[in-house]
Amino acid sequence: MVDYARGGEELIYFKPFFFLNAKTAQEVSIIEGEENMNILKQLRPVFGLVLLAALILAACQPQEIIVTQVVTQEVEKQVVVTQEVEVVTTVEVPAEPPPDMPIGTLVRAVTTFPNSLDIPQTAERQASTTAWNIFDSLVAFNDAGEIVPRLAERWEVSDDGTEYTFYLREGVTFHNGEPFNADAVVFSWDRAVNGGFEYSYHWESAVSVEKLDDYTVKITTEAPDALFLSIMADNWGMIPPGYFQEVGQAGFDEFPIGTGPFKFVEWVKGDHITMEANEDYFRGMPKIKTFIIRPIPESATRVAAIQTGEVDIVTRLSSEEAQSLLGVENVKVIKYPVTRVYYIAFNNLTTGVGQPTEDPLVRQAMNYAVDIDAIIDALFDGFAKPAIGLVATSELGYDDAEPFGYDPDKARDLLAQAGYTDGFAMDMACPAGAYTHFEEVCEAIAGYLNEVGIDVSLEIMESGQYWDMEAAKELPPLFGDSWSSAVGEGYPRLNGSLRGWDASYSSWFDDEIDNLLTQIETTIDQKERAELYKDLQAYMRENPPFIYLYEPVSFEAINTRVQNYKPRSAETYDLFQTWVVEE
Numbered sequence: 116m117v118d119y120a121r122g123g124e125e126l127i128y129f130k131p132f133f134f135l136n137a138k139t140a141q142e143v144s145i146i147e148g149e150e151n152m153n154i155l156k157q158l159r160p161v162f163g164l165v166l167l168a169a170l171i172l173a174a175c176q177p178q179e180i181i182v183t184q185v186v187t188q189e190v191e192k193q194v195v196v197t198q199e200v201e202v203v204t205t206v207e208v209p210a211e212p213p214p215d216m217p218i219g220t221l222v223r224a225v226t227t228f229p230n231s232l233d234i235p236q237t238a239e240r241q242a243s244t245t246a247w248n249i250f251d252s253l254v255a256f257n258d259a260g261e262i263v264p265r266l267a268e269r270w271e272v273s274d275d276g277t278e279y280t281f282y283l284r285e286g287v288t289f290h291n292g293e294p295f296n297a298d299a300v301v302f303s304w305d306r307a308v309n310g311g312f313e314y315s316y317h318w319e320s321a322v323s324v325e326k327l328d329d330y331t332v333k334i335t336t337e338a339p340d341a342l343f344l345s346i347m348a349d350n351w352g353m354i355p356p357g358y359f360q361e362v363g364q365a366g367f368d369e370f371p372i373g374t375g376p377f378k379f380v381e382w383v384k385g386d387h388i389t390m391e392a393n394e395d396y397f398r399g400m401p402k403i404k405t406f407i408i409r410p411i412p413e414s415a416t417r418v419a420a421i422q423t424g425e426v427d428i429v430t431r432l433s434s435e436e437a438q439s440l441l442g443v444e445n446v447k448v449i450k451y452p453v454t455r456v457y458y459i460a461f462n463n464l465t466t467g468v469g470q471p472t473e474d475p476l477v478r479q480a481m482n483y484a485v486d487i488d489a490i491i492d493a494l495f496d497g498f499a500k501p502a503i504g505l506v507a508t509s510e511l512g513y514d515d516a517e518p519f520g521y522d523p524d525k526a527r528d529l530l531a532q533a534g535y536t537d538g539f540a541m542d543m544a545c546p547a548g549a550y551t552h553f554e555e556v557c558e559a560i561a562g563y564l565n566e567v568g569i570d571v572s573l574e575i576m577e578s579g580q581y582w583d584m585e586a587a588k589e590l591p592p593l594f595g596d597s598w599s600s601a602v603g604e605g606y607p608r609l610n611g612s613l614r615g616w617d618a619s620y621s622s623w624f625d626d627e628i629d630n631l632l633t634q635i636e637t638t639i640d641q642k643e644r645a646e647l648y649k650d651l652q653a654y655m656r657e658n659p660p661f662i663y664l665y666e667p668v669s670f671e672a673i674n675t676r677v678q679n680y681k682p683r684s685a686e687t688y689d690l691f692q693t694w695v696v697e698e
Contacts, residue, residue, distance in 0.1 A: 216394075216400065216404075217392035217394070217400055217401050217402055217403055217404040218402070218403075218404050218694075218695070218697055219403060219404055219405070219694070219695035219696075219697045220403070220404065220405040220406075220407065220695070221403050221405070221406050221407070221427050221428070221677065221690070221693070221695050222407045222408075222409055222425070222426040222427050222428070223406070223407070223408055223409070223426065223427065223428040223430070224409045224410075224411045224417050224420055224421070224426040224428065224429045224430065225241040225245070225408060225409070225410050225411070225430055225431075226241065226410070226411070226412055226414075226417070226430060226431045226548060226549065226550075227239055227241055227242070227410060227412065227548065227549050227578050227579075228384075228385060228410040228412070228578075228579060229241065229242035229245050229246070229388070229408070229410070230242055230579055230582065231246070231368065232245065232246040232249065232368075232371045232379070232382070232388070233246065233312075233367060233368055233371060234246050234247070234250060234314070234350060234351075234352035235307045235310060235312035235313065235314045235315055235317070235318070235350070235352075236312050236313055236314070236368075237313075237314070238313060238579075238582040238583075238586070239549065239578075239582065240599050240685070240686050240687070241430070241686070244686065244687050244688060245388060245408050246352070246371070247352070247375065247687070248375055248376060248377040248390055248406060248690060249290075249352075249371055249372070249373040249375045249377060249378070249379055249390065250352030250353060250354070250371075250373035250374065250375045251265050251266050251352070251353060251373060251374045251375050252265055252266065252347055252348055252349075252350075252351040252352060252353065253265060253266045253267040253270075253281050253283075253300070253347060253351065253353070254267060254270075254344055254347055254348045255348050256345075256348050256349070256601060256602075256683075256687075258681055258683065258689070260603050260683075262344050262345065262348055265348075266283060266284055266287060266295060266353060266374065267281040267282060267283055267284070268282050268283065268284050269281075269282050270282065275339065276336075276338075276339030276340070276639060277335055277336050277337070277338060277339060277340075278333060278334070278335050278336075279333070279334045279335075279336075279343070279344075280327070280331065280332070280333050280334075281300070281331070281332050281333075281334065282330065282331055283295070283296065283297060283300070283330040283331065283332065284330075284397060285330055286397065287374055287397045288374070288395060289354075289355040289358065289372055289373060289374050290372045290373065290374070290378045290379070290393060291355060291358050291372050293355040293356075293357050293358055293372075295353065295355075295374055296329050296330060297326040297327070297328065297329055297330060297331060297332045298326060298329075298356055299353055299354070299355060299356055300324060300326075300332045300353065301324050301325070301326050301332065302354070302356035302359070303351070303352070303353045303354050303356075304318055304321060304324040304334075304351075305324070306354065306359065307351075308321075310364070312619075313586050313619040313620070314350060314619065316610075316614075316617060316618055316619070317346050317349075317350035317351070318350070318351065320336055320337075320340055320343055320346060320636075321334045321335065321336055321343075322335055322336060322337050323335045338636070338637045339637050339639050340636055340637065341635070341636060341637065341638055341639050341641075341644055342602060342604065342606050342607075342636065345601075345602035345603070345604070345607075346602070346607065348601075348602070349601045349602060349607070352373060353373065353374060354367070354371075354372070354373060355372055355373075358372050369382075374393075374396075374397070375393065375396075376392070376393055376396050376398070376401045376690065376691045377390035377391065377392060377393055377401065377406050377690075378390060378391050378392075378393050385410070386409070386410075387407055387408065387409050387410075388407065388408040389405065389406075389407050390405070390406045390407075390408075391404065391405055391406070392404050392405075392406075396691075398691060401690065401691050402691075402692070402693065402694035403690060403693060403694060403695060406690065409426060411426075411429075412547075412548035413548075414432075414433065414436060414551075417429045417432070417436075418432070418436050418439065418440065418672075421440065421443075421446055421672045421673075421674065422440070422443055422446065424445065424674060426674075427673060427674040427676070427677050427695065428671060428672070428673050428674070428677060428680065429671060429672045429673075430669075430671050430686070431550065431551050431669065431670075431671075432448075432551070432670040432671060432672060433494075433495070433551045433552060433670070434495060434496040434498045434668075434670060435496070436670070437450070437670035437672065440672050445674055445675045445676070446672050446673070446674065446675065447672065447673050447674075447675055448670060448671075448672050449670070449671050449672070449673060449682070450498075450668055450669070450670050451668070451669055451671075451682055451683075451684060452508075452509065452666075452668055452669070452684055453599065453666070453667050453668065453669045453684055453685070453686060454507045454509055454510060454599055454600050454601075454666075454684045454685050455507070455597050455598065455599040455600075455666065455667060455685075455686070456502045456504075456505050456506075456507055456597060456598060456605075456608065456663070456664075456665075456666055457502065457550070457553070457556070457595070457596075457597040457664040457665050457666075457667070458502065458505070458595070458596065458597065458661035458662060458663055458664050459481075459543070459557075459560060459593055459594065459595050459661060459662035459664065460593070460594050460595070460596060460612065460622050460623065460660065460661055461478060461592065461593065461622070461623060461659075461660055461661065461662075462588070462590065462591070462592045462593070462594070462622040462623070463622070463623055463624065463660075464588050464615060464616065464621075464622055464623065464624065465588050465589065465622070466542075466589070466590065466591050466592050467592035467622070470541065470592045471533065471535055471539050471541070472541070472592055472593070474533045475657065475658045475659070476529045476530075476532055476533040477529070477530060477533050477535065478658070478659045478660075478662075479519075479529055479657075479659060480525075480526040480527070480528075480529035480530045480533070480567065481526070481564060481569065481662050482519040482659055482662050482663060483519050483520070483521070483522045483523070483525045483526040483529065484521075484523055484526035484563050484564055484566065484567045484569070485521065485559075485560050485563045485564070485662060485664075486521035486563060487501040487502075487518065487519075487521070487663075487664060487665060488501060488521065489521070490556055490559050490560075490664075490665070491665055493559075494552045494555055494556060494559075495551075495552065495665075495667065495668075498667065498668040498670075499665040499666060499667045499668060500665060500666050501518035501663070501664075501665055502518070502663040502664055502665055502666055503515070503516050503517070503518050503652070503656075503663060504516075504652040504655050504656065504663060505598075505605055505608050505609050505612070505613075505652075505655070505661065505663075506604075506605035506609075506648055506651075506652055507600070507605060507608075507666055508666055509603075509684065510600065510603060510604050510605045510648075511603060511604045511605075511641065511644065511645050511648060512604070512605070512644065512645040512646070512647070512648025512649055512651075512652070513648075514648075514649040514652050514653070516652065516653075516656065518663065519656075519663065523563075523566060523567050526567045527567050527568065530567065530568065530569075535568070536568075537568065538567070538568025538569050538570065539568075539569060539570070540569075540570040540571075540572065541569060541570070541571055541572070541591070541592050541593055542571075542572050542574070542591035542592060542593065543557070543560075543561060543571050543572065543573045543574070543591055543592075543593035543594060543595070544573070544574045544575075544576055544581065544584075544590050544591050544593075544594045544595070545557035545573065545574075545575055545576070545581075545594065545595040545596075546575075546576060546577075546578040546581040546582070546595070546596070547575045547576060547577055547578055547581075548578055549578045549581075550597060551667070553595065553597075554575050556595070556664065557573055557575070557595050558573065560595075560662065560664075561573045571593065574591075582620075585620050585622075586619045586620060588616075588621075588622060590622065593662075594622070595664075596620075597664075598611060598612060599685045599686055600685060601683070601685035601687050604644075604648075605648065606632070606635055606636070609628075609632060609635075609651070610632060612660075612661075613625070613628050613629075613632065613660060614629065614632070615629075623660040625658065625660065627654055627658075628651065628654065628655065628660070631647060631650060631651040631654065632651070634647050635647045635648065635651070669682075669686065674695075676695050676696040676697075677693065677695055678693065678694050678695065678696060679692050679693050679694065680693045681693075
């Protein structure tokens with residue numbers, strides 16, 4: 116771990132704490148304790164306004180290594196010691212949930228303005244997690260990451276793995292009173308497949324959806340699909356046919372209706388989204404009466420809002436912001452690993468055609484040129500780990516290979532081998548306000564690339580415009596982004612970013628990658644599928660479609676009145692069992 120110094124004062128960093136399997140990836144820890152807060156107050160993070168020159172200088176100079184011992188245990192009181200100690204305690208539930216009716220209001224602050232509340236159109240994870248409060252799929256993930264029944268009571272799969280027969284729940288209604296039945300499933304699929312939406316391809320894995328009777332549907336896939344149920348759980352939101360045909364797509368965008376635990380009330384663009392409890396929900400009544408989403412892109416404003424009680428949950432905090440909230444009255448800081456990979460994408464479909472990045476040696480060189488460890492230490496206090504590919508640590512088939520590492524001499528040598536001894540110029544774009552410190556990450560990357568002769572012109576763009584351009588494949592040859600996955604495997608991330616023109620947010624296509632992804636899709640045996648993921652990762656290091664950056668640890672802060680809130684490693688959540696204590 117690199118020790119950075121500023122003004123003669125030693126800066127100490129927390130060592131990251133990672134969960135390495137699917138079960139423990141669902142765990143959430145609370146960091147608390149007065150003495151622990153005093154220790155944390157000694158930390159002086161360097162990332163507020165990080166100067167690129169300082170990053171490059173720190174990367175190039177010899178650094179003293181500090182060996183940090185992290186003790187993870189359940190304790191009642193933090194003991195002050197000379198080394199860093201991370202306190203992890205079980206989330207306690209000090210109050211009973213309301214017995215009969217939903218009560219109270221919960222306000223959740225998010226970092227970006229949702230582009231849509233229609234599941235096939237949601238451009239970013241915080242938009243989709245907001246929308247899923249309104250909708251249900253036939254199946255769902257539970258807190259342990261297992262597929263469980265939701266609008267379907269049960270299902271059967273044919274011997275050849277291509278036909279799924281779903282037996283639907285009876286008596287379920289949409290928020291407008293319209294009955295949920297087989298017609299709604301057929302209509303929802305047909306609308307999404309033919310709607311030309313950003314995520315229509317998630318529905319295209321089914322070649323037909325057939326009504327057998329009012330509460331039975333048969334869904335057929337072209338070939339055995341190992342991830343069909345997982346993709347369904349994360350993407351197939353059911354909608355009411357009668358209402359949609361009455362109001363059209365524009366009306367549905369304005370006032371979405373599903374079967375979910377919360378009903379849409381209003382969307383004041385740029386300010387808030389309000390939902391209310393669906394008291395007729397088939398799983399029982401939610402415990403929260405009113406749920407409000409407030410987009411607050413400004414980091415400092417989010418921190419202030421949780422301190423004043425203006426909001427109850429704030430997401431995507433930096434480690435510095437999390438530390439600043441330790442010991443604040445009525446605030447808990449929670450930390451959990453995120454199955455999300457950050458990267459700089461190369462574009463070989465549009466703007467990157469004919470550019471030096473078509474050469475795999477150039478792309479390897481750009482990976483060696485960037486000091487990911489220094490960025491993690493400087494911007495994230497060490498609460499991240501270098502990515503080795505697009506399969507995250509806790510996901511099936513992660514091969515635990517060594518990251519590229521920082522080797523600018525090797526980067527220059529590879530550029531010379533590719534015929535670019537004098538370097539070249541290239542444009543790059545990154546979204547503003549979407550992810551913690553991502554603008555500074557992109558600035559640092561541009562600086563590192565410049566050090567090996569690649570003159571990068573970086574544009575920081577408003578996130579909505581950015582994702583519109585990404586979907587249209589109009590971003591420059593280099594652009595930064597990240598992708599989470601909620602299915603325990605990296606397939607959705609890989610499929611969405613590497614399937615060329617067939618995936619809305621993909622900027623890259625490679626025949627070998629496409630072939631391996633097709634094999635992963637159709638390989639039912641989990642061990643065999645894991646080996647295919649390893650083959651794919653090895654190939655993607657030799658022929659990288661990305662500059663691989665990091666896997667983060669996420670920090671959130673919650674008001675202590677919020678009970679039984681369990682964020683998941685994909686930054687998803689289910690508020691059905693969450694409640695608030697009313698004073």
